[in-house]
Amino acid sequence: MFKGVIIILKLNNISKVFVEGYNVTNALKDVNLTIEKGEMVSVMGPSGSGKSTLLNIIGLMDKPSYGELYINDELIKNFKPDKLARLRNKTVSFIFQEYNLLECYNVYENVEIPLRYRGMKVKQRKALIEEALKKLYMMDKIYSNVAKLSGGQKQRVAIARALVSGAEIIIADEPTGALDQETGKEIMNLLRQLNKEGKTIIIVTHDPNVAACCERNIKIIDGVVYED
Amino acid sequence: MNLRKDIKRAIFKKKFIYLLLCIQFCISITSALVGYAAWERHNKYKIINNSFTKLSDTYEFTISNDDIYNLTKSGEKILKEIKAKTNYILGTYKVEEKAESGPYIKEDRYFTMISISSEFDKIYKLNLSEGKGNFQDGKKQVIAGYNLKEKYKLRDKVKVNSQGDEYEIIGFLAKDSVFIDNKSFNDTLVIKDYNLYNVFGHIYIQTKDDYKTVKNKIIKVTEKYGTLQFNKVDRLLFKEDLQAKEALRDNLILSIGIIIFSFSMFLCSLIIIINQSKRDFGIRIAYGAKKINLYCYIIGQVIFVYLVSMILMCIPYFIATKNCANNMGMSFSDYFNIKYFGVINLVIISLIFVISIPVMIKIHNLTPADLIRNKE
Numbered sequence: 131m132f133k134g135v136i137i138i139l140k141l142n143n144i145s146k147v148f149v150e151g152y153n154v155t156n157a158l159k160d161v162n163l164t165i166e167k168g169e170m171v172s173v174m175g176p177s178g179s180g181k182s183t184l185l186n187i188i189g190l191m192d193k194p195s196y197g198e199l200y201i202n203d204e205l206i207k208n209f210k211p212d213k214l215a216r217l218r219n220k221t222v223s224f225i226f227q228e229y230n231l232l233e234c235y236n237v238y239e240n241v242e243i244p245l246r247y248r249g250m251k252v253k254q255r256k257a258l259i260e261e262a263l264k265k266l267y268m269m270d271k272i273y274s275n276v277a278k279l280s281g282g283q284k285q286r287v288a289i290a291r292a293l294v295s296g297a298e299i300i301i302a303d304e305p306t307g308a309l310d311q312e313t314g315k316e317i318m319n320l321l322r323q324l325n326k327e328g329k330t331i332i333i334v335t336h337d338p339n340v341a342a343c344c345e346r347n348i349k350i351i352d353g354v355v356y357e358d
Numbered sequence: 359m360n361l362r363k364d365i366k367r368a369i370f371k372k373k374f375i376y377l378l379l380c381i382q383f384c385i386s387i388t389s390a391l392v393g394y395a396a397w398e399r400h401n402k403y404k405i406i407n408n409s410f411t412k413l414s415d416t417y418e419f420t421i422s423n424d425d426i427y428n429l430t431k432s433g434e435k436i437l438k439e440i441k442a443k444t445n446y447i448l449g450t451y452k453v454e455e456k457a458e459s460g461p462y463i464k465e466d467r468y469f470t471m472i473s474i475s476s477e478f479d480k481i482y483k484l485n486l487s488e489g490k491g492n493f494q495d496g497k498k499q500v501i502a503g504y505n506l507k508e509k510y511k512l513r514d515k516v517k518v519n520s521q522g523d524e525y526e527i528i529g530f531l532a533k534d535s536v537f538i539d540n541k542s543f544n545d546t547l548v549i550k551d552y553n554l555y556n557v558f559g560h561i562y563i564q565t566k567d568d569y570k571t572v573k574n575k576i577i578k579v580t581e582k583y584g585t586l587q588f589n590k591v592d593r594l595l596f597k598e599d600l601q602a603k604e605a606l607r608d609n610l611i612l613s614i615g616i617i618i619f620s621f622s623m624f625l626c627s628l629i630i631i632i633n634q635s636k637r638d639f640g641i642r643i644a645y646g647a648k649k650i651n652l653y654c655y656i657i658g659q660v661i662f663v664y665l666v667s668m669i670l671m672c673i674p675y676f677i678a679t680k681n682c683a684n685n686m687g688m689s690f691s692d693y694f695n696i697k698y699f700g701v702i703n704l705v706i707i708s709l710i711f712v713i714s715i716p717v718m719i720k721i722h723n724l725t726p727a728d729l730i731r732n733k734e
Contacts, residue, residue, distance in 0.1 A: 191644055192727040212648055218726075219646025230641050230730060247646040291645065 137203070138299060138330050139165040139188060144197035146183050146353075157183040159353040160197070165332065167298065170325040172341040173334045175350035181334045182303055184350065188332060189224045189301040190214060201299070219247055223297035227304035229284040231276045237263070237287050238272050244295035262294040266320065282313030289320055300324060302333045306340055318343050443579045488512060489529025493550040500525040501548040504533045516547065525549065639721055640729025653718050657711065 146158040157180045165171055175181045186192035187199060190206065199206045201221060209217065223244070231240045238259055245255040263269050266286040271279065276287060285305060292300050302321065306314030318340055325331045333340060341347050349357040486501070489512050493499050502510060507530050510516065515524040525547075535543045639652050721729070 186725075186727040189644070190726075191640075191730070192725045215643070215646050215648045218644060224644050226730075230637070230644075232638055232641060243642065244645040247642075247648070247651060295645070 136167040137164050138167040138201065139163070139332075140198075140200040140203075141188070142198040142200070144184075144187060144194045144199060146180070146187065146192070147195040157353050158187070158194070161350075161353075161355055163348070163355065163358075165330060167330055168325070168328055169346055170322070170331045170344045171333070171346045171348060172344035173332065173348045173350060174336065174338075174341050175356075177336075179350045180353040181350050183353075185301055185303050185332065185334050188299075189222050190218050191224065215247070219244055219295060221297055222299045222301065223292035223295050225285070225288050225292050225300065225302040225305050227307045229281075229288045229308075231284055231287055231291075233275075233277045236273050236275050237268060237279070237290075240276055240287055241290045241294050243291060248295075258294050259290075262290040265293065266290050280313075281309050282316065285309060285313070285317050286320070289317070289324075293324065297329075299330045299332070302331065304334055304336065306335070306337060314340070440576055440579050444575050485532040485535055486529045487532045489527070491529050493528070498525040499528045499550070501529045501531060502527050503531050503544045503546045503548075504535065505544040506530065506547070636720070636724070636729045640724075640726045640731075643726040643729065649722060652721055653714075656714050656717060 141161050141163040144158055144161040144163075145156065148155040148157055161184060173181050173184060183192065187194050201217065206214070206217075232243070241259045241262060242255055245258060250258075260269065260272070263272055266289060268283065268286050268290060271283060271287075276284060279287065285308075289305075292302075300321070305321065306317050309317060314337070321331055321333065322343060331344075333344060335341055347357070348355060487504060488507070489501070491501060500516065502516075506527075510527055512527055512529070514527050516527065517524055531543055531546075531548070533544070639647075642652060642655075643649070
């Protein structure tokens with residue numbers, strides 16, 4: 131519904147260089163990209179092409195070596211750490227391939243993490259968490275330890291955690307990579323559903339089926355946008 | 359931060375071992391405290407307890423003056439007789455002057471001196487004609503009787519024994535002051551907490567005889583004095599000695615505890631901090647945690663575990679302290695020293711902060727992606 135109206139993400143000549151001893155790796159080279167609000171975009175490419183690095187930069191998990199990143203027309207480079215933390219908390223949310231759940235916490239507590247850092251009251255938090263878990267059919271597991279969940283259930287919890295913060299941009303790094311085909315389809319349906327609700331979704335994937343679910347496909351090879 | 363969960367995690371996950379170490383460390387703190395206090399108190403009290411202690415093949419036999427004085431009026435006589443009638447090689451015997459013989463004043467006259475306890479001070483308000491009646495702890499002070507005003511002024515010093523101990527006059531009693539038995543205190547010096555029978559006799563006995571034999575021989579020599587009966591001697595000379603030994607044993611155990619547990623808890627604090635999951639931190643930052651949240655998380659977790667351990671060890675600690683205090687013949691409040699307790703805990707908490715610094719620096723310098731990539 132917001133499609134084509136607002137540019138939510140803009141990358142200007144983004145480069146990322148990793149230096150390890152005498153080895154210098156150019157993971158991203160002058161990437162220019164714009165993503166509109168409400169888009170569902172897939173980023174494909176071979177292993178080591180720089181997809182995850184791109185995603186980390188968009189998701190504010192890493193800093194670009196050069197170039198500028200704009201989110202909602204604001205230049206991120208100028209942000210102080212606290213403002214950056216607020217942006218991660220409210221605007222951008224991340225779904226990891228390996229779920230990255232805190233194993234010692236239960237489902238509720240994992241989903242609660244973004245809300246905890248927002249200083250929200252317990253009652254409000256609970257309402258939001260329950261709403262997110264209902265949407266993902268995980269209410270029956272609300273107090274289960276995440277270590278005991280299946281891969282698909284863990285990914286649902288990870289999506290719920292991304293969803294609960296109400297972030298406009300959801301970034302998913304190979305969300306179906308560790309799942310079987312059937313569960314992968316379910317997860318993609320969920321992400322599509324979220325996109326329909328107005329979320330901007332960016333997915334890194336190797337899987338052409340996942341890319342086929344997205345309306346825009348970006349291919350990266352050797353740190354350069356090869357096809358958009 | 360969810361500290362309740364964090365502590366649950368510390369207990370039920372891999373950090374359980376750290377919790378145990380924390381408890382050990384807390385015990386070490388209290389051991390240090392109790393051990394130190396025991397040692398300090400023992401040094402103070404051992405000289406007034408009768409003791410009979412085997413030192414290699416040497417026995418030390420000590421009788422405090424009040425026993426000698428009360429029982430025979432001449433402790434020296436008994437000790438000399440023991441020396442003469444046993445085949446032990448005896449060391450020196452010293453008798454210090456009794457303070458009760460009276461203070462030495464300028465004209466070599468003697469005055470009666472009375473010692474009052476702290477409790478006396480609280481119950482009876484001294485009626486003064488001049489000066490102040492409040493004795494200051496640790497200072498050598500006396501209050502003089504009314505008649506002594508003629509010879510002394512406030513802040514003059516009087517010798518209270520031939521050893522040359524000088525006490526400062528801080529006040530003069532009112533005329534005809536009466537405390538006990540309607541006796542006037544006009545010519546008396548009032549002194550606080552002074553041991554009037556502060557005289558000791560020592561005999562060093564070098565022998566290979568066992569404890570029982572030595573004891574029997576001494577009793578044989580002393581029994582003719584009538585009042586120094588076997589049972590009484592046994593109680594006076596040996597029972598308290600055993601108590602002192604028990605106190606020393608407790609002290610030793612606690613002191614060994616200090617070394618073992620202090621080391622283990624130091625290790626514990628170190629492990630608990632450096633073993634924090636960097637990946638967890640990365641995840642938290644990815645979802646909006648500020649770095650200050652994480653610093654608080656680290657410190658909060660360690661201090662929380664530390665405090666829980668403190669609570670857990672309170673019972674054994676107080677039992678140990680009470681036991682030591684009983685063995686030393688002291689009240690719990692005399693024995694327990696809050697000052698050491700506070701200082702030691704403060705040092706430990708400061709140490710925790712110092713150990714945390716490298717971890718915080720690491721968190722500060724790495725991006726969330728770096729932290730998540732770190733599989734620790």
